Amino acid sequence: MGSIDSQAHDADVIIIGGGISGCGAAWYLKQYGLSTIILEACDRVGGKTYTVPDGCGKSGHVDLGASWVNDTTQSSINALIEEFGLERLVQNTEGSYIQQTENGSFFTHGLHEKLESRGDGFEEFLAKFRDVVESISTGDVASTPGAEDLDAGTIHNLVEKNFPGLPSLPHLVDLFARTFVGTDTTEASMLYFAHYFACGGGIKEMCGEEKHDAQYQRLVDGTQSVSNAITTRLPHGSVLLNHAVSSISQEDGFVTVKTKNDKTFTAKKAIITVTPPLWNSIQWSPPLSERKALISDSLIMPTYSKIVFAFSSGWWRPKVSGGIMFADEGLVRFVRDTSVPTKDCWTLTCFATGKKGTVWGGQSRENRRTTAWEAMKCAFAKFVEDVPEPVSVSEMLWERHEYFWGAPSSSWPPGMLSKGFQKDLKAPHGNVHFAGSETSSAYKGFMEGGLRAAHRAVEEIVKG
CATH class of the missing domain: 3.50.50.60 (FAD/NAD(P)-binding domain)
Structure with a gap:
């Protein structure tokens, strides 16, 4: 043509x-x-794919934006990776990770082992949320059964309504939402939240690191x-x-x-x-059109910042081999091992998300790095002797960038998706x-x- x-x-x-x-x-x-x-x-x-040198003076790189792919369900990105001969590596998930308890203490746990129920209702929430996700019509979300009810309030509203008497549950769901979407539960519609996960194939597929999951692979030279x-x-x-x-x-x-x-x-x-x-x-x-203009005015850009610490070795792997940390409290809630061993690149990436991430981003550059490092060091030091200082530090505050305003994807407030705005979003x-x-x-x-x-x-x- x-x-x-x-x-x-x-x-x-x-x-x-x-x-x-x-x-x-x-x-x-x-x-x-x-x-x-x-x-x-x-x-x-x-x-929002942004790759920089790891700062260690070698050939390693770190991703300060989108990082993960897979080679089975993501056909479009996979086709380009193969077309251009780009090298992949499987995300490290072997061994143990660090989890914080409600009282602030930490313990290690096998990533693929089932945790005992904490009696906080989170498993019950996930089971019910999974049913909602599976009911979503991804191409026309407004046609989802019960769309208006799901779109009537925020995630927080609906958790409180459907799971009364569980005071710690809203906090845990908020942590879950900010980890994977970057949006606080007091802002986004439950219909949007479920639609986001449905668009990725489901909860397990969006959150997991195994074959067919969204976090299965990365690119050696960055995305x-x-x-x-x-x-x-x-x-x-x-x-x-x-x-x-x-x-x-x-x-x-x-x-x-x-x-x-x-x-x-x-x-x-x-x-x-x-x-x-x-x-x-x-x-x-x-x-x-009025509806497109309203979309532009109404959508919420999440806070999803990254700070990457680079080291001369993977010192955490003998004890906390998965290099993952989940924290219930504090500004930094989530840490991933983003190393590329073949490049002698050893990195841990911290995520600061939601309103607390905005607070973290408002600090000085020095305070941001100190806050993130001390939080991570405190957790890893429980299990690793002599935690070394990082060789270099890289960060990206997406919400402060003039042409991005946040990451990874804008969120919908209540009352819009059930009224057919999804079609207006992509209409020419x-x-x-x-x-x-x-x-x-x-x-x-x-x-x-x-x-x-x-x-x-x-x-x-x-x-x-």
């Missing part, structure tokens, strides 16, 4: 946003013989290597960094995009991949099509979701 119009223009399709979804869209359009221009606001491609590989295969000059978009107008069948550095580009079609809360920061002519606006992982019905907040959304937008353009 050649150019979609013979009239003079800068490209067949302008792509706004050079993250995994935008780069994926350019790659898919290239297969159809269509030309593209990617306009990226930042000084790099990759979006940003996918976008980098795509852009090196696109025509020279078709990827423009530091080109933040200021306006999008449509007239006479063409889309005109202007950037903040006073550049203008014209195409027959456009694909916008930026997160929906950013849509209203762009001037639109004609304006976005004239000749402008919408991608990005939020618009996907599979793996929202994951690279796979961004690529599936890109493929859908491309098919809309190609097939009309």
Whole structure:
């Protein structure tokens, strides 16, 4: 298929946003013989895939954004990994991890061993939540049985209503939500929460690290290597960094995009991949529909920050071999072993999420690192003698970035998804099509979701 119009223009399709979804869209359009221009606001491609050197002076890298893939259920990202010959490694989950108890003490436990019930109602909540997740219609969430009731309140509201007399349960569900979604339970709709997990195949698949699960594998050279590989295969000059978009107008069948550095580009079609809360920061002519504008105003960007500590060795592995920590209290609730042994790269990644993550992010850089390190060191020191200081520290506060506002995926407040707004989210606006992982019905907040959304937008353009 050649150019979609013979009239003079800068490209067949302008792509706004050079993250995994935008780069994926350019790659898919290239297969159809269509030309593209990617306009990226930042000084790099990759979006929420962001890979940096580990700081140890060797060849290791760390991911400060999206990190995990698998090679069975995530067909789109898997196809690109194979196409570009990128090397994977299986996430380390062997052996034990650290768990904090309600009284603040810590113990180690086998990752795949079943914990005894703590009598706090969490297992009962998970069982009921699993039933809800399995009932969700991912493609049309508003058609889910009982959608209005699930969308009537926040997760916190519905936990209190359905599980009275369990004072510690709301806290545990909040920890669960912030660990995997980044949103506090007092903000997001229960329907959204269930939909998010359903889009990833279910609770076990979204939370697990085994074969077929979302956290099964990582990339040796980091996830940003996918976008980098795509852009090196696109025509020279078709990827423009530091080109933040200021306006999008449509007239006479063409889309005109202007950037903040006073550049203008014209195409027959456009694909916008930026997160929906950013849509209203762009001037639109004609304006976005009322429902699209309301989506942009209403969606919540979660706090999901990362801080990565790099070491000269994997000192924790002999005693806490899984390198995982779950904490019920404190600012840092979740730690993962993100090492790449073949690169002699030994790292532990801390996650600071939700409102407490926002508090942590508001501290000075030095205090953030001290707070995170002391919390992690305190837990590991219970089981490992002579915990060494890190060689280097890397961090990313996504909610403070001008063009991201948070991660991994914007959340829905109560009262919207049950009213059909999911369809408005991904509906084209004239000749402008919408991608990005939020618009996907599979793996929202994951690279796979961004690529599936890109493929859908491309098919809309190609097939009309």
